[in-house]
Amino acid sequence: MSVRAGIVVTGTEVLSGRVTDRNGPWVAARLLELGVDVAHITICGDRPADLTAQLAFLTEQRVDLIVTTGGLGPTADDLTVATVASFAGLELRVEADLEAHIAERVRDWQSRSGVQTDPVATAAGVRKQALVPVGAQSIAPVGTAPGVAISAQPARPAILILPGPPAELQAMWPAGLATPQIADAIARRGEHRQETIRAYGLREAELAATLRNAEGQVDGFDDLEITTCLRGGEVEIVTRFPAEAASSYDGLVRVLLDAHERQIFSTDGATLADLIAAALTGRRMATAESCTGGLVAARLTDRAGSSAYVMGGVVSYANDVKTGLLDVPAEMIAEFGAVSEQVARAMAEGALHRLDTDTAVSTTGVAGPDGGSPDKPVGTVCFGIAIAGRDTVTVTRRFPGNRASVRSLATTAVLHLLLRELT
Amino acid sequence: MSVRAGIVVTGTEVLSGRVTDRNGPWVAARLLELGVDVAHITICGDRPADLTAQLAFLTEQRVDLIVTTGGLGPTADDLTVATVASFAGLELRVEADLEAHIAERVRDWQSRSGVQTDPVATAAGVRKQALVPVGAQSIAPVGTAPGVAISAQPARPAILILPGPPAELQAMWPAGLATPQIADAIARRGEHRQETIRAYGLREAELAATLRNAEGQVDGFDDLEITTCLRGGEVEIVTRFPAEAASSYDGLVRVLLDAHERQIFSTDGATLADLIAAALTGRRMATAESCTGGLVAARLTDRAGSSAYVMGGVVSYANDVKTGLLDVPAEMIAEFGAVSEQVARAMAEGALHRLDTDTAVSTTGVAGPDGGSPDKPVGTVCFGIAIAGRDTVTVTRRFPGNRASVRSLATTAVLHLLLRELT
Numbered sequence: 001m002s003v004r005a006g007i008v009v010t011g012t013e014v015l016s017g018r019v020t021d022r023n024g025p026w027v028a029a030r031l032l033e034l035g036v037d038v039a040h041i042t043i044c045g046d047r048p049a050d051l052t053a054q055l056a057f058l059t060e061q062r063v064d065l066i067v068t069t070g071g072l073g074p075t076a077d078d079l080t081v082a083t084v085a086s087f088a089g090l091e092l093r094v095e096a097d098l099e100a101h102i103a104e105r106v107r108d109w110q111s112r113s114g115v116q117t118d119p120v121a122t123a124a125g126v127r128k129q130a131l132v133p134v135g136a137q138s139i140a141p142v143g144t145a146p147g148v149a150i151s152a153q154p155a156r157p158a159i160l161i162l163p164g165p166p167a168e169l170q171a172m173w174p175a176g177l178a179t180p181q182i183a184d185a186i187a188r189r190g191e192h193r194q195e196t197i198r199a200y201g202l203r204e205a206e207l208a209a210t211l212r213n214a215e216g217q218v219d220g221f222d223d224l225e226i227t228t229c230l231r232g233g234e235v236e237i238v239t240r241f242p243a244e245a246a247s248s249y250d251g252l253v254r255v256l257l258d259a260h261e262r263q264i265f266s267t268d269g270a271t272l273a274d275l276i277a278a279a280l281t282g283r284r285m286a287t288a289e290s291c292t293g294g295l296v297a298a299r300l301t302d303r304a305g306s307s308a309y310v311m312g313g314v315v316s317y318a319n320d321v322k323t324g325l326l327d328v329p330a331e332m333i334a335e336f337g338a339v340s341e342q343v344a345r346a347m348a349e350g351a352l353h354r355l356d357t358d359t360a361v362s363t364t365g366v367a368g369p370d371g372g373s374p375d376k377p378v379g380t381v382c383f384g385i386a387i388a389g390r391d392t393v394t395v396t397r398r399f400p401g402n403r404a405s406v407r408s409l410a411t412t413a414v415l416h417l418l419l420r421e422l423t
Numbered sequence: 424m425s426v427r428a429g430i431v432v433t434g435t436e437v438l439s440g441r442v443t444d445r446n447g448p449w450v451a452a453r454l455l456e457l458g459v460d461v462a463h464i465t466i467c468g469d470r471p472a473d474l475t476a477q478l479a480f481l482t483e484q485r486v487d488l489i490v491t492t493g494g495l496g497p498t499a500d501d502l503t504v505a506t507v508a509s510f511a512g513l514e515l516r517v518e519a520d521l522e523a524h525i526a527e528r529v530r531d532w533q534s535r536s537g538v539q540t541d542p543v544a545t546a547a548g549v550r551k552q553a554l555v556p557v558g559a560q561s562i563a564p565v566g567t568a569p570g571v572a573i574s575a576q577p578a579r580p581a582i583l584i585l586p587g588p589p590a591e592l593q594a595m596w597p598a599g600l601a602t603p604q605i606a607d608a609i610a611r612r613g614e615h616r617q618e619t620i621r622a623y624g625l626r627e628a629e630l631a632a633t634l635r636n637a638e639g640q641v642d643g644f645d646d647l648e649i650t651t652c653l654r655g656g657e658v659e660i661v662t663r664f665p666a667e668a669a670s671s672y673d674g675l676v677r678v679l680l681d682a683h684e685r686q687i688f689s690t691d692g693a694t695l696a697d698l699i700a701a702a703l704t705g706r707r708m709a710t711a712e713s714c715t716g717g718l719v720a721a722r723l724t725d726r727a728g729s730s731a732y733v734m735g736g737v738v739s740y741a742n743d744v745k746t747g748l749l750d751v752p753a754e755m756i757a758e759f760g761a762v763s764e765q766v767a768r769a770m771a772e773g774a775l776h777r778l779d780t781d782t783a784v785s786t787t788g789v790a791g792p793d794g795g796s797p798d799k800p801v802g803t804v805c806f807g808i809a810i811a812g813r814d815t816v817t818v819t820r821r822f823p824g825n826r827a828s829v830r831s832l833a834t835t836a837v838l839h840l841l842l843r844e845l846t
Contacts, residue, residue, distance in 0.1 A: 012648075012650045013650050013652040013661075014448075015451060015461055015463075015464060016451055016452065016455055016461065016650065016661070017447070017448030017449060017450070017451035017452035017455070018448075018452070018650070018652065018659065018661060019448075019652055019654060020443060020445075020448060022443075024440070024466070025437075025440030025441075025442075025443060026440060027440070028438060028439055028440035029439065029440035029441070032439055032440070038438055038439065038468075039467070039468075039473055040438075040465060040466065040467055040473060040476075040477065041438060041465070041466035042463060042464070042465045042466070043447070043463065043464035043465070043466075044462070044463055045461075045462075050462055050463060050484075053463075053480070053483075053484055054463065057476075057480045060476075061473075061476055075631060117628055117632055118632065118635075121632075121635070167824065205540050206540075208498055209540060209541065209544075212544070225435075227435045227436050227439070227441075229436040229441065229442055231442060236436075236441065238436075238439070238441060287717075287738065289717075289720075292721075293720050293721050293723070293724025293725070293729075293733070294710075294712075294717030294718065294719070294720030294721035294724065294736065294738065295717065295721045296717070297712075297716050297717030297720075297738040298715075298716050298717035298718045298721050300716070301716025301717065301738070301740060302716070302826075302827065302830075304791070304792050304793070304826055305793070306716075306740075307740055307741070307794075310716070310738075310740050310741075311740055311741040311743065311744055312737065312738045312739045312740040312741055312744035312748070313717065313737070313738040314735065314736070314737055314738070314748070315710065315717070315720040315724070315733075315735045315736040315737070315738070316735045317724065317729075317730055317733050317734055317735040318730070318733075318734040318735055318778075320734065320778075320779065321734055321735035321778055324777070324778070324779070325735070325737070325748060325777065325778070354747070354748065355741075355743075355744055355747070355748070356743065356747070368727070369727050370727070370728070371730075401590060402590075403725075403727055404725065405590075407725075
C-alpha cells in the first residue's frame, strides 16, 4: 500500500516568482527515493488563511504526510508553526530548553557578525521560535529555526515542519524523518525502485514510438511508471516501479537499448558530468571558448576534484585574443570567419599547445540575438576536439532558442562530443 | 477590488523534483505586474484526479482566474484539456481549422527533422490537440499545442490553459490575455505598482531593524507590501503597493537610503548585470579566473551585446597556466601560495597586459570541499581589480557554504568590486 504525501512551500518571494523554490523539488525527490508517492506540491505566501486552506486541501486529499517548508523565522510574518498548530487544534507552548538553545545560537551569531539588534525584540523573536505545539516534537535547529514533527490523527496527516533556507532544511531532514511522528507515517510504504536512463540526440517523438512498442513487448509493462523529459538537449527516462517488477524494468532497458543504443549514454544513473570526470582521469584538459564564454570551463570545474584534470582555458571572445593567446592565424579568421570549423580546429589545437595539455575542446558560434548571417544563422556553433596523437575532430551544429539556450546546448554538445572521442 | 489568481503547474517531472518549474514563477510575476494577486501555485503530476482536485481547491478559494501550464502534448498522458473540460462541465469538439493548422506544423517539423512517425498515431495526436471545449476559445500554437481560454461562470473562475515548454508558454501569453474570456476576468483589478531595491553586503537582520523603524516613520506604511529576500549575496527588497500609496513608498526609500546608502546599489530595478554593462561601455574587459573556473566570464557574456566590451579571459586552474598565460611569477606562487592577494594582483595585471585591455578582474580561492588550511580555509577567495592608469586593488573575502555557493558568491563579489571601482 502506497503512502501519499503533500508538500507545502511557503514564502511570498517564491509565490511571486522572484525566487525559484529549491525545497519542493528536493523534498519530493527524497520522498520518492523512500517510496513515498508525492501527490501535490502547493505554494503559498505569508498569509495564514491561504496556508490553512492548503493544509485543509491536502488533508481532504487524504495524504498521509504533509511537509511544510519556510516561515519559521523570528519575525511576525513567519507564521507557519502557529498556523499549523491552529489547523491541528494544538496549543503552543514555549519549550524552555529550546529557547535557551536558540538564544545561545543568536548570541553566537551576533558576536561573530558584530551586528547589534534590539535586545527586547531579539528575546521576543527567540521566544517565538521556541514555541512548539503540545504533543509535537521539536527538531534541533541548524540555523536558529527549529523544526516540528506532529503525529498523524485519524482525521489528519502527520506534519513535518522545516525551515526555508535549503541548507538548513537539508541538514535537518534526517532528524525529521527519524522522529517517531514521521517515521510512523511513512512506515507503511511498499518498496520501490527508481532508475534513470539518459540519452543525447534522441528526439522525444522517436522515444515515444519506442515506448509504444515496448508496451506490447515487455511483460508487466503496466507496473512501470515511466516519465521522460528533455533537459538541455538530453532526454532523461525515469522509471519508478515496485521492487518485484525488476524483471519488467530489465525488459524495458533491453527494448530501449535495441532501438537507441547510439543515443543512450547512461543506464545506471550516471550523468554526463560523472562520465566526463571518469574519462578525463589521468588526462590534462584545456578549453578554448568563444560563444560559450566560459560556460564549458565553469561546467567542468563545477565538480569537486576537477583540478586534477582541468588545467584551465581561454575565453577568446575577441579575434585578437584568438590570435594572441591561442595562435589562431588572423588570416584564417579573415578568410573563413571566426565561426568556422577551421578556426574551431585552430582554437582547440592552440589551447592544447599553449596550456600544454593532451586534451582540448573549442567552441565558436553565433549565440545571438545579433551576428547571424544567411549561411551562419543564430544558433550555428562549430566545435573542435583535439587529443594529442590523433587528428583533431571538428563538427558544426545548429541549436534552437535564444542566446541562453544556444550557449547552454552548445556546452552540453561539446562535452558529449568529447565523451564520444574519449570512450 | 483585487483580482485573485491561482496557477496550476502539471507534469510528473516537475512534481517529482527532477525538473525545476520555470512556468509558475514566470506566470506569477506577469500576473503581479498586471496587478493580479496570486494566491496559490499548485503542482500536480499527470493524474486526472489530482488535477481535478487542485482545480476544485482553487475554485473553492474563490480565485477569479486559474492559469494551467503543461499537459497539452499529443500523447495519452497529456490530459489537461480533457480534465479541465470535464471539471468545467464542457464537451470537447475538434476544431477543424485548428486540426489542419496543427497537422501542417507537424508536417513541417517532420520534413525539417527527417523523423518519420506512424501516420495513424500522428493523425490521432493532431486530432487530440485540436480538441477544444465548446464555448471556449483556442489560442494559436507556437509549437504544436494550442492554448485554451474558458470564461468565468458564477460558480467557477476563468481558466487559461497554456503549454508546458516555457518558450511556447511565454510566446502565447499575450494572445491568452487578449482573449475576451481572460481579459474580462482580470478587468476588475486595481492599479498596483511594484518596485525593487537591491543591496549588497547588507545583513537581513540589519534590514529587518530598519524596516521596524520605518513603520513608525513612514505615513501609510501599512499600504506597502514589502518582501525581502537574500539571493546570491544580494538582498532584494520588493514592494507592492496601490498606485495611490506612491508617496508612502517614496518615504520608505528615503528611510532605507538613510540607513544603508553604502549597501544599496539600485533603487530603480536595475540589476548588477545592467549596471556592470553600463559601466563597461567603451571599455575593454578581461577576466583571470582560478576558483570561479569560468563563471565570471560566463556571467559577463550571458548578456547580449557583451562582445562590445568583453575581450576574453583566462581560466588558470593550474599554476603552470597562471605563469604561462598570465605571467604570474612561479616564485611568487611558491612564496605566497596560489590563493593570495599577491597572486590575485599578478593575475589581474597579467590579463590586462596579455589581452590588451584597460580593465581586468581576477579570482583565486579555495572553493572546496578540499584544499583548505587553517589560515586559508575553504571559502577564502582573493580578488584583483586592475584598471589601466590606476593602482590595482586587491581584496580577500571568506564565503560560506559548499563549493557551488563559494563559486557563485565569489562571482557576484568580484562584479560588485568592479562596479564600485568603475563608478
